[in-house]
Amino acid sequence: MRIAVTGGTGTLGRHVVDELRSRGHEVRVLSRKSPDHPVDLTTGEGLEAALTGCAVVVDATNSNKNAAAVLVEGSRRLLAAEAAAGVAHHVCVSIVGCDRVPLSYFRVKAEQEGVVADGPVPWTTVRITQFHELVAATLAPAGRWRLLPVPRARLRTVAVADAARAVADVAEGAPRQGRVEVAGPEVADARQLATTWKRITGHRALLLPMPLPGRLGRALREGVLAAERPDVQGVTPFGAWLAGRP
Template structure:
C-alpha cells in the first residue's frame, strides 16, 4: 500500500514511518524538511499545512494518509484549518482513508490546545474522506520533559494531577494497524499500563537519577486543573492499556543514552 505520513519526521511520525516500512508499505514522508536517513521504499514531499502548498503533489498516487502532525502554538491554524486543507487535497487525489491521532480526555480538559483537538476530530468526522481516529494518552517523553527541565534547578514538581503515559512506539503500531485494517471511524482509546499522580512521576524520576530535589507544589486552578486531578487525561474502563511503565521507559532511555 502507498501511505503518506504527514509530520513523518516528528517524534510520533518517525515511529509510524518505521513501523509502516517494516510492514512492507511504500511510505512517503510529507513534511517541511526531509528525513535525516532515507531508506528503501521511502520518499519525501515538502508541504505546508498552514497554506496547503504542496499537498496535491504529496498525495498523488497515495492510498492512505496518516496525520502525525502536532502544533501547540498554532493549534487551530495547523490542526483544524490544516486538516480541512488536507482532506480537500485527499479528495482531489482520490485518497481512500485518513488516519488521525488525538488525545484521551481532550473533550474533558478545557484548555486551548485540547479544544483544537476536539474541533479537529469534528472536522474529520464530518469530512469527505473515510477515516479512523485513535485517541492515546500522553507519551512518556512528553510527561518526562517538564520533570527533566525542573530537575536542572533541583526542583521536584508535586501535584495530584493524574497521567497515564504511553510508549510512543505502541501508538505508532496502533496507527499502522489502522492503515492495514482500513476505515474504522473511532477505535478504542489506548494508554500506558499505569496511572500516576505528577508527584509519583516526579518521585520516580528523582529516585532513578538519585538526586536531591526540593519538592514544590504546582497549583492547577480552574476547571482544567480539577479535570486533571480527577483523571480526565487517563483511560476509562473501555480503553486498552499497553506498553511499558514510566519506570521501564526511564531505564530504557538511560540505557540507550549510555550506549550511544
Template sequence: MRIAIVGGTGTLGRRVAEELRTRGHEVRILSRHSPDHPVDLTTGAGLDTALAGCDTVVDASNSRGSAKEAERTLVAGTRNLLAAEQRAAVGHHVCVSIVGCDRVPVGYYRVKTAQERAVTEGPTPWTVVRAAQFHELLGEVFTLLGRLRVLPVPSVRLQSIACAEAARAVADAAERPPRLGRMEVVGPEPADARELARTWRAVTGRRALQLPVPLPGGVGRALRAGALTTDRPDVRGTVPFAVWLAGETAGR
C-alpha cells in the same frame, strides 16, 4: 500500501514511519522541511503532489505555538489536507489525537477537539486514534525542570505510554479499514504526575526539590479526576514509566 505520514519527522510520526516500513509499506514523509514531499498545511501548498497515489494518510502533525497558531495548523490545516485527500481519492484518514481532549477546557485541547470534528465531518473515511501522554514527554519535562533543581508538579492523573507502543497502535489503525470512530491508546497503569516525578528522581538519581503546584478551577478538577485517562482503552501498553525510564537511563 502507500501511506503518507504528515508530521513524519516528529516524535510519534517517525516511529510510525519506521513501524510501517518494517511491515512492508511504502511510506511518504510529509512536512515543511521534507526533502521529497514538502507541504504546508496552513496553505495547502504541496499536498496534491505529495498525496498522489496514496491509499492512506496518517496525520501526526503538531503545533508548539499559541492556540491560534495551533488552530491554523491543526484545524484549518486538516481541512486543507482532507480536501487534497478527496482530490487524490485517498481511502482512509488516520488522525492522531489525545485521550480526554474533549474533557479538559484548555486551549490546545480545544483545538484538538476541533480537529477531530473537522475529520469526522470531512469527506475521507476516517479513524481517530486518541493516545495518552508519552513517557518521552514526561521525561523531557522532568529533565528540563530538574536542571533548575526544582520540580513544580501539579496533581494530574495520567496514563502515559511509551511512544513506540503508541506508534504500533497507529500503524495497526493505518493498515485496517476506516473505523469511522475513535480508538483510545493508553499506558499500562494510571498514576499521579507527582508519583511519576518521584519515580523520575529515584530512577535517575537526580536531586531536585519537588514542589506541589495547585491547579484551581474546572481544569484542575478535570485533571485530578482523571480526564486524561480511560478505564476501557482499545489498546493498553505494557511498559510502565519506571521500566521505560530505567531503559533510557541505562542507555545513556
C-alpha cells in the same frame, strides 16, 4: 500499501514511519522540510503531488504556534486533497480527553477531530495519552533546580514506540468512523511519576505540590487525561522505559 504520514518527522510521526516501513509499506513523509514530499498545510502547497497514489494518510501533525491554522484549517485542506486523490482512510492522531480540558491547544485538537468526522474521507481518530517522553522532558529542567513543582493529576502515560505500533495497526485496517483510545499499562498520579523519575535518574529534587485551581485542576484530578478503558494498552511502564533509555 502506500501510506503518507504528515508530521512524519515529529516525535510520534517518525516512529510511525519506521513502524510502517518495517511492515513492508511504502511510506511518504510529508512535512514542510521534507526533501521528497514538502507540503504546507496552511496553504495546501504540495499536497496534490504528495498524495498521488496513497491509500492511507496518517496525520501526526503537531503545532504549538498557529495551532488552529495548521490543525483545523490544515485538516480541511488535507482532507480535500485526500478526497481528490482517492485516499480511502484518514487516520487522525489526537489526545485522550482533549474535549474535556480547558486549554486552548486541547480545544483546537477537539475541533480538529470534528473537522475529520465531518470530512469527505473515511476516518479513524486515534486518541493517545501523554507520552513517557513528554513527562521526562518536563521533569528534567525542573530537576536541575532541585525543585519539582508537581500538580495533582491522574495520568496513564505511554511510550511513543507503543503508541506508534497502535497507530500503524489502525492505518493497516479499515476506517472505523470512530475513535480508538491508546494508553499506557498503568495509571499513576503525577507525583508517583516524579518519584519514579527521581529514583531512576538519581536526582534529589524536592517535590513541591502545585495546586491547580478551577476547571483545569478539577479535570486533571479526575483523570480526564487517563483513559479508563483504553482500546489498546501499551506494554512499557514508565519506570522500565526510563531505565532502558541510553
